Amino acid sequence: MAIDQAPIGQLTARLMDRLEAEYDEGDIGAVALVVEINSPDKGFQVTADFSDPRGHVNVGLLEVIRSGLLSD
Helix, strand or coil, X not given: CCCCCHHHHHXXXXXHHHHXXXXXXXXXXXXXXXXXXXXXXXXXXXXXXXXXXXXXXXXXXXXXXXXXXXXX
């Protein structure tokens, strides 16, 4: 069974549209991608990849988004 990559592409496009609407200038810094996948042979799993190799940056990035999600 092939993995449908469309949800990642759609989310990326939506985020880029939002960033372009909110910011006139700037540089994208650290990027994190967290994915939940349901596999018939492995069940539900969560995996992530990060653009920055520094663990403390990645943990900080996740903490910022966690705090934002919990405050809503």
